[in-house]
Amino acid sequence: GAGVSQSPRYKVAKRGQDVALRCDPISGHVSLFWYQQALGQGPEFLTYFQNEAQLDKSGLPSDRFFAERPEGSVSTLKIQRTQQEDSAVYLCASSLLNTGGNQPQHFGDGTRLSIL
């Protein structure tokens, strides 16, 4: 496909379970971002990869959140010991390398995570 693909689209988990969310970026896109969007809010930055290197993880809310992109393409966001406040839509975005702020980000449809 031509766009950013995220799976699963919906995930329901019990509090305390671990979850893994997948992102397939657009082929050839060097930059990959994860955002968290709570209901009625704008997306909030979580982490950024350039190829396989995680260059910024300052937005991850706790050490229960972990992201990886081992081969510089597919990325996985893992949340351990989930809590109710983790319920949100998790969005992945990719872009060509941004050398001067001239590259738009392309977003997937997100994974809606509900913690019971």
Place this chain on the structure above:
Amino acid sequence: KQEVTQIPAALSVPEGENLVLNCSFTDSAIYNLQWFRQDPGKGLTSLLLIQSSQREQTSGRLNASLDKSSGRSTLYIAASQPGDSATYLCAVGDRGSTLGRLYFGRGTQLTVWP
């Protein structure tokens, strides 16, 4: 920390009206500003990207302006249609942060009725 504010939070208009959505940001040291559209249950679709050296961008019925010094952007939608109904998000790329990282407003929820 960059703060982005969008006004109004919601807007309901009849078809055919011309609209202005407003966005303000607190730190003028930005790389760019992007306007996105979000449909219910969907991700974000990039509408327009204005680099910091530019004043405006146009795409079809959409026109976005940027006044970096005053920390403001407006999105103008001409001759609105019911298909324009969605949430419109403004986001800035901040020079003090990782290149590409975006700071978002909470959006303007637009309803255009026939």
